[in-house]
Amino acid sequence: MTTSHPIISLQNVGKIFRTDEIETHALSEIQFDIKEGEFISIAGPSGCGKSTLLSILGLLDVPTVGSYRINGESTEDLDLDQRALLRCKSIGFVFQAFNLIGDLSVFENVELPLTYRNDLSREARKRKVETALEKVGMAHRQRHFRGQLSGGQQQRVAVARALVCEPTLLLADEPTGNLDSKNGEAVIQLLNELNEQGTTICMVTHDTRYADLADRVIQLFDGKMVDEQIPMHPMAANQ
Amino acid sequence: MERLFEDIRFGFRSLRANPTFSFIAILTLAMGIGVTTAMFTLVNSVLLKPLPFVDAHELVYVTLENKKTGELSGRTDISFVERIEKLDSPLQELAYYAYNQVTLGKGDIQTPYTVLITSQNFLSMHGVKPIIGRWYEAKDLNTQSVVISYNMWQKEFAGDPNILSRVIKLDNRDYNVLGVMPLNYSSTGFTSIEVWKPINKLDRPVQIVGRLKTGLSTEQAKQQSMAIERIVDEILGEKDSVWEIKYTTVLESIVGNSKQSLYLLLAAVLAVFLIAVLNVANLTFAQYTNRVQEFAVRVSVGASRGRLLRQLITESALFCLIGGLAGLLLAAWSLEWIRELMGSRLPRLHEISLDQTAVLAALALISISALTTALIPAYSLVNPNKLTDAIKQAGQKMTGDKNSQKVRRFMVSSEVGIAVVLLVCAGLLIRSYINLADQDTGFNTQNIVTGHVWLPDNFKPQPNRHSYWLDLVETIKNQPEVIAVAASSTMPMGMTGIDYPVNYSYQGAPVVPRGEEPTASVRSITADYFSLLEVPILAGREFDYRDTANGPKVVVINDYLAKTIWPNEVAIGKTLTLPKWMGGDHRIVGVVGNVKHRGLRAVPLPEFFLPVTQHNYPGMSLLVKTNSNANVATIKSMMLKTSIEKQATAPMILLETMQDLTEGSIVGERLILIVLSVFAGVALLLASIGVYGISDNMVSQRTSEIGIRMAIGARPALIRRWIVWNASKPVIIGAVVGVLMAFIFGQFLASVLYGVKIFDPITFAAVPLVLVFVGIIATWLPARRATRIHPQQALHYE
Incomplete structure (x- = not known):
């Protein structure tokens, strides 16, 4: 489902954390593109910089060096508000810990990103939320609260929330990390289906079973890209 | 353990x-x-x-109250006490006292002290024994004996253990000290009394104090007094039943005026x-x-x-x-x-x-x-x-459940509500105080220094008393920086002097039952009194050289009295009839503007003025108008020196500027205002801390939620607004409830407010707005902190 058009472009990106005495190079010389409709995985051991990279991709953090472009536009000069708006419209997040807000119902959790856009009527928001919930098979639980859902269900709702703005890029940070294998597989299956429907996905995982399901796997080690491979897709191999 | x-x-x-x-x-x-x-x-x-x-x-004050008007009688002199104490009454014992002034002489220095002149049983009836010596008794009545305070003993005699064997000079006479009362002993609630002296003769009214028979309440005593009330009317020469006896406990009498203010402040402090x-x-x-x-x-x-x-x-x-x-x-x-x-x-x-x-x-x-x-x-x-x-x-991390949040928000709302009540009360008092301070006194208070002189009992000025006052006025008038001097039997804006209501009549006055006669306050004044104070003379003239002791009896009345008696006629030339002991018929020679004589809160009352030459008292207040650049301390010193030069045992006391006296007349209101404002300020501070606490805690509790919101596109401004709004909700609810509570509790302030309605719209609008504003500021810092949380850090926050 990929095209040749890169929507994400990282050029020599580095991230340095400084404290009084120590300078830590969390990322250095990261350079890759993500094309529209692509499903890539970022893999590597704990502490290799996966989450930092995802934060930069998600505009939650800024690189210390290098350039990061989304749809060809540089992100370096964006202020906090512009970054928030771009995040709201172009990027969806799925977290390991689901991160649903306990005080809000399923519907309200999914609706939340839309409320930050100020460009949709209540009716339009409702339609989009219902569509997103239907995509993840959670439309029937929209009045429920976090505490009434299983882990797998919570993650489905989190995916719906990430999708509701129809983002250019869906970022998933260890989406199966808090799930048992059955629910983990279901979530990966859901991400695959979304990718097949055209959603660009970037997933951080340390589970090679799931990493290898992507179109491309970027291996990180000590903050550097050490490998980039196109896995032998099991389904493709079978075909 | x-x-x-x-x-x-x-x-x-x-x-x-x-x-x-x-x-x-x-x-x-x-x-x-x-x-x-x-x-x-x-x-x-x-x-x-x-x-x-x-x-x-068991100790009570005994007063005579007019059944119709509620006014207290000023006719309770020693002979009256001596007659009623022989009657069968609900009292075990009766005593009396009056205030006076003496000077203690040590070498050339005369120091004025307040003395309580009392019946011989006054101290023994109160039952507090001197720490040295004894109470006075009947046998001490005609001796020159006094009991002194602990303070005087220490200050003037360095705690001399042989004080009882010393002779002290009071008003230039030798006195024996019979005893020294304990530290801080006070029979009137205040410690300004330094000398107690027994008397059995006095030509002015006395305060009566008695001890109720054991087990009797004031109400029961009142019921048992009906028989003697009839005799009281007889003693006072009344044909009708005019007077009733009133018993007030000494405690109530001493602290009664402070009760409302203190309970108000106690309520305020409990709220804090x-x-x-x-x-x-x-x-x-x-x-x-x-x-x-x-x-x-x-x-x-x-x-x-x-x-x-x-x-x-x-x-x-x-x-x-x-x-x-x-x-x-x-x-x-x-x-x-x-x-x-x-x-x-x-x-x-x-x-x-x-x-x-x-x-x-x-x-x-x-x-x-x-x-x-x-x-x-x-x-x-x-x-x-x-x-x-x-x-x-x-x-x-536990995020805190909804019930906990509700309880906390309820507590913050309560704090804000209580703070609103206190701030509204303080606001009303401030507005009331401003109104009082802006009151027109009816005279000019600028550049006037005042003082008071009491002539001692044993001083008989020659050729007569009014000459002494006129001479004192004239001497001060000739001093540098002095523009004008006048004297009055009672000081405007002060509590010093002789001020009592006097029955009056006039030609064509309606016949009223005994006890319901109209009354007006009397002031004895020197010439220039009105011009010095710039009190407008509305008709006629003020007193001058024509108004001699043996000349025709003349009187000046104030506008209030003139309009009360002759609303549509000219008062000048008409006759005001005063009691015989005051000279009977007086021709009205002037009508002057009303003044607030008893303080800024006072309302104008009917008053009449007599020339000092025709009616005067042993105590007079001096008013000295000076140049605007005169040094007040120098003027005060000159007034004191002049009075001592005239009569060493009659030094001028209570030296103050008229401006200070005027401001002092509302000092009680100012004190309540200061204390309540401090409490209201503390309440505001604490409520702000509470609001800050809940918003700060909200940020801490919801750090990860803030991270999620930011991750899915919430802008920092939106996060700030969200925090501020959520933390401000209990503030707004509290402010609204507080305003409603203030409507209810404000009623208790009604009697202390002046010129302000309890439902003063400015105060009721301003206070909640201020509090909500302060509340928003208190939430702003944590809200700002929230937007500085790094989303990545927030998402991994545990």
């Missing part, structure tokens, strides 16, 4: 581990407990504690205490929320809920105790401050001390604080279901 020590040890460790919380909680409680203890001590010492006399509850406790409970809530995981672990290893509660109460008791002890120090300091602030304006001030009752009150406040600050949050958080959840979510 061992477990208790363990809890205390752990409590200290918790306090050390959370220094910010500990500091704020202890400071807040110190303020709350301190001011409450101080105000309770004040109320207890002034209003509740029995007076330091033997069987003080409530805010302080709610505030600390709120802070403790935040602390406990952060410790739910710890509580869960304790329960999981076998701690019962009761055991956990005991530990939390012990921890709370620790910081409440530290706060309470600091509060006691603050209370001691506050009482000193109140003593200085009130001066002699509050009775029994010398009796105020941090006594056993005050310490017990502080301990009670500490206990209430400890239980409240521990149990409110513990009730909400320390329950088995919640702790089980905490165990399940081990490793994750």
